[in-house]
Amino acid sequence: MARHVIPATTTPLVIPPEAMARLSPAEYHARFLEAEIRPDGRRLDQPRAATLALGAVRSAAGSASVRIGGTFVLAGVTCEAVALAADAAESEGELIFRLEAPAISGLRARVPGVPSACDGADAVLQATLSRSRVLAPGALRIGARGAAWRLVVDVYCLDHDGNLADAALLAAVAALAHTHLPPARLDANARTVLVGAHAGPAPEAAGPSGPAGSAGGALAFASRPVPLSFARVLGRTLADPCRDEEALADGKAGALVTVVVDAELRVAGVHKPGGAPLPDAELRACVDAARARAPALHALLDDALALAAGATAAGAHL
Amino acid sequence: MPAAGQPLVVRPINAQTGAIRSGVGSAVFEVGSTRVVCAVYGPQVDARQEFSERGRLACEVKVAAFARPARSASAPPTGAEESAFAAELHTALSPSLRLDAYPKSSWQLCAFVVEDDGSALPALINCASLALADAGIQMFDMVAACSVACFHDGRVVGTPTAEEEASALGQVLFAQMAGSGKVSSLQASGLIPANAFDDACAAAAAGCAATAQTLRAALVASWRTRHADVNGSAKLAEAVVAG
Numbered sequence: 001m002a003r004h005v006i007p008a009t010t011t012p013l014v015i016p017p018e019a020m021a022r023l024s025p026a027e028y029h030a031r032f033l034e035a036e037i038r039p040d041g042r043r044l045d046q047p048r049a050a051t052l053a054l055g056a057v058r059s060a061a062g063s064a065s066v067r068i069g070g071t072f073v074l075a076g077v078t079c080e081a082v083a084l085a086a087d088a089a090e091s092e093g094e095l096i097f098r099l100e101a102p103a104i105s106g107l108r109a110r111v112p113g114v115p116s117a118c119d120g121a122d123a124v125l126q127a128t129l130s131r132s133r134v135l136a137p138g139a140l141r142i143g144a145r146g147a148a149w150r151l152v153v154d155v156y157c158l159d160h161d162g163n164l165a166d167a168a169l170l171a172a173v174a175a176l177a178h179t180h181l182p183p184a185r186l187d188a189n190a191r192t193v194l195v196g197a198h199a200g201p202a203p204e205a206a207g208p209s210g211p212a213g214s215a216g217g218a219l220a221f222a223s224r225p226v227p228l229s230f231a232r233v234l235g236r237t238l239a240d241p242c243r244d245e246e247a248l249a250d251g252k253a254g255a256l257v258t259v260v261v262d263a264e265l266r267v268a269g270v271h272k273p274g275g276a277p278l279p280d281a282e283l284r285a286c287v288d289a290a291r292a293r294a295p296a297l298h299a300l301l302d303d304a305l306a307l308a309a310g311a312t313a314a315g316a317h318l
Numbered sequence: 319m320p321a322a323g324q325p326l327v328v329r330p331i332n333a334q335t336g337a338i339r340s341g342v343g344s345a346v347f348e349v350g351s352t353r354v355v356c357a358v359y360g361p362q363v364d365a366r367q368e369f370s371e372r373g374r375l376a377c378e379v380k381v382a383a384f385a386r387p388a389r390s391a392s393a394p395p396t397g398a399e400e401s402a403f404a405a406e407l408h409t410a411l412s413p414s415l416r417l418d419a420y421p422k423s424s425w426q427l428c429a430f431v432v433e434d435d436g437s438a439l440p441a442l443i444n445c446a447s448l449a450l451a452d453a454g455i456q457m458f459d460m461v462a463a464c465s466v467a468c469f470h471d472g473r474v475v476g477t478p479t480a481e482e483e484a485s486a487l488g489q490v491l492f493a494q495m496a497g498s499g500k501v502s503s504l505q506a507s508g509l510i511p512a513n514a515f516d517d518a519c520a521a522a523a524a525g526c527a528a529t530a531q532t533l534r535a536a537l538v539a540s541w542r543t544r545h546a547d548v549n550g551s552a553k554l555a556e557a558v559v560a561g
Contacts, residue, residue, distance in 0.1 A: 058351050059433050060384035070339045074432065076384030102380035104357045104428035106340035154383040158355060158430060159338045 021244075026234065029248055033236050040242065045289050047228060047240035052170065052300050054178040054308040061151075062179025064304075066171040069242060070161030075171035077179045080150045081142060081193040083186070093140025093148035097125050099168050101157040107164075117246060118157065120256065120273065121164035125155070128225055128260045128269040129172060136220035142184045143213050147193045149181060162242040165258050165271075169227045174301055176219055178308055185213030223262040225269065226297040228290035230257045232276040239289055250276030257283070259290035263298055326466070326521045328476035329437075333444065333532050335452040335540035341428075343453025345536070347445035349477050353432040354441045356449035360425035373420030375412050379403040379442065381431040386480070403429070403442060410443045410463065410493040410503035416456035425455065436480040440465045440529075443493050443503075448533050452540055459495035460533050461502055464525030466490050468510050468518050476525045490515070492522035496530030 021028045021039070032039050042048070048069035057063035060076035067073075084091055101107045101118040108116075140149040153175055155168045182196040231241035231249040238245055241256065249256070257278060260269035267287060272278065278286075329350035338344035341357030364374060379400045407427065427450065429442050440463035447461040467478035467486035475482055483489065488508025494501050510518060 057382070057384055057433050059387040059435070063384070072338070074382070076382060078384050098383075100380075102428065102430055103359075103378045103426065104338060104341075104355065104380065104430045106338075106357070106359060152383065156380075156382060156430070159340050159357075161340065 025244060026248055029245065030234050033234055038238065038245070044236055045239045045285075047293055048242070050167075050170070050297065050300060052174055052304045054174060054304045060175075061181065062175045062177075064171050064174035064178055066167045066174065068163060068167045068170075068240065070159060071157070071163060071167045072159035073155060073157050073164070073167040073171045075153060075155040075168075075175035077175050078152050078154070079179070079181055080152075081147060081184050081195050082150045083147045083193045091141070091148040092137065094150040095130065095135065095140065096150070096152045097129050097155065097172055098152065099125050099155045099157070099164075101160060101164070105157040105160040107157065107160040117160065117162075117164050121157075121168050123273060124165040124227070124229075124258045124271045125168050125172060127271055128169060128227070128258075133222045134173070134176065134225065136222045139220040141214065142193060143186045146186050147184070149184075151176075151179070160243060162244075162246045163229050163240050163256070165229050165256060166227045166240065169225070169258075169260070170297065170301075173224055173226070174304065177221065177224065177301060177305055179219050181214070181216040181219065183214065183216040223268060224298065224301065225260045225262050226294050226301075227258050227260045228286075228293045230259075230286050230289075232257075232278065237278075237282050237286065239286075239293075257286055259286050261287075261290050261294045263294075265291045265294055326474065326476040326524055328464070328525055328528065329479070331444075331477070331529060331532055333448055333536035335448060335536055336543075341449070341453070343449045343451070343455075345445050345448035345452055347441050347448065349437050349441050350479060351433055351435045352437055352441050354429060354438065354445045355432060356427065356429045356442070356445040358425060358427055358449050358453040358455070360453075361420050361423035362426070363422065364424040369422060371418065371421045373415075373417040373422075374424040375408060375415060375417065375427060376424055377404040377407045377411075377427045377429070377446075379407065379429045379431070381434065381438075385431050385434040403431075403439065406439055406503070407442055407446050411446055411450065411461055413500075413502045414447065414457050414459055414461045414495055415450065416458065419456045425450075425453075434480065436483045437465050437477045439463070440477070440491060440493070444529055444533060448536060451533075451537050459497040460530065460537070461493050462496055462526045462530035462533055463491065463493040463503070464522050464529055465492070466518050466522045466525065468508075468514055472514070474514075474518055474521045476521060487511075490518045490522050492519065492526050494523060494526040494530075496527060496534075 050068045053065050056065045057076045061079045062077040065074045099122040142148055153172050155172050157164055184193055184195045186193055230237050230239050231245055233245050233248050258271040262268045332348040334346045337346045337355055338357040341359055344357040346355050381400055427446055429446055431438055443461060443463035451460050467475045467482050467489050469486055488510035491505040493503035
């Protein structure tokens with residue numbers, strides 16, 4: 001049997017870029033980063049375009065869908081009036097955030113026990129929204145005492161292409177901003193909460209313990225935080241990392257730096273859960289980049305709210 | 319009973335491909351305000367499975383906590399309901415696929431119910447079939463599904479809303495391959511008078527035929543956009559579609 005002889009060749013082996021990206025992603029990205037540019041053509045500190053649509057889900061009290069690059073997130077708010085015992089302390093109500101990435105997003109935990117990108121983003125969501133005052137004090141109260149709203153914000157990642165934290169946080173804030181509570185009122189013996197049409201017009205006469213109901217409507221916000229996340233990839237800090245860049249991030253997967261700023265560009269939160277150490281100067285640069293990004297995101301939110309107020313924009317994304 | 323030839327009233331439907339870019343194929347399907355999204359991932363080597371000459375179709379359905387308006391905060395959709403949806407999807411779709419062409423491999427079909435105002439299961443079947451076709455999986459034909467609700471007064475309503483579903487005597491769901499006319503799934507629930515059953519089935523089949531046209535149009539549209547910008551082959555694509 002004749003042996004196959006591979007002829008010596010003088011032409012060097014040329015690997016097409018698409019193959020190189022799969023065979024050796026680290027080297028592929030390193031070549032780009034050396035030239036201060038990213039494979040998708042962005043600068044190192046340049047976030048992807050974001051779009052926002054409100055009112056995509058009519059069954060929810062408020063809803064928002066956010067697309068950042070290829071990442072797509074849907075958030076919906078469900079509300080429930082909770083009556084408290086007559087002698088219970090004054091209640092501020094409850095605001096609960098839940099983030100899930102169902103199988104449709106293409107994000108699966110590769111190794112059990114190791115936190116996925118969804119866990120990382122959920123931690124950011126809980127830390128920046130649950131534990132900080134997003135809503136104005138008393139926004140969830142029904143009457144002076146006795147009853148309050150329980151709001152659940154469910155955020156679902158339907159398409160994952162990196163930076164789930166930013167998309168989830170933006171969608172959750174936008175869904176809350178779009179939420180309109182139905183009118184609600186405590187009945188005479190303060191045992192039952194009447195919601196919606198049953199509640200009738202909001203009672204004008206305030207009892208000895210303050211008004212007995214709330215007229216409903218939009219929620220009162222204390223601040224509208226907007227985020228920008230970064231990943232340390234091959235010793236460089238990249239704003240708004242895509243999925244491939246997150247996979248190469250130094251340290252644990254999903255360990256990103258998230259900087260949250262409010263409408264006055266004050267820092268409302270910095271989230272840095274372990275991972276690769278970040279030089280002080282780099283962190284300052286991250287804060288500056290988040291500040292530079294915030295006005296665009298606030299404008300996006302305001303435009304969407306104006307549009308939703310004008311006409312019920314239904315299903316602009318899906 | 320509606321007189322023979324009387325048109326079936328259905329809610330407006332809308333189908334579109336390519337919503338989920340991570341997937342090999344994906345689709346969105348709307349009927350009235352019911353809206354579902356599907357994505358297909360694969361084929362993957364299924365290391366856990368024993369050797370199989372046929373490919374495997376794994377279905378997974380997730381229902382959003384806010385998909386239904388009534389008291390959903392205290393009674394969210396249950397896992398049992400999601401598993402039931404997944405099983406129904408598998409039953410209705412696997413006869414349409416040429417799984418024998420994919421030995422030792424598995425396809426993941428992932429569905430998400432954004433909003434459920436009745437007729438969620440037929441919407442899921444339609445959406446999933448379009449997503450599978452968009453993924454380019456070998457199949458005999460797409461499966462189109464339609465449900466009808468029968469009422470006390472003899473009315474038959476296509477693609478019922480949640481309210482209609484609750485007040486109807488019974489429901490018939492048809493899943494059919496439009497090309498061959500073969501039925502891949504048929505379900506009747508509730509109490510349907512025996513003499514009304516045939517009419518309900520005929521109405522559901524008519525609904526399937528109309529849905530199949532919408533699905534086909536969506537697939538052609540997606541194929542056109544996908545091939546329009548590749549090496550100027552737009553004209554070729556047009557010619558193939560037209561021919």
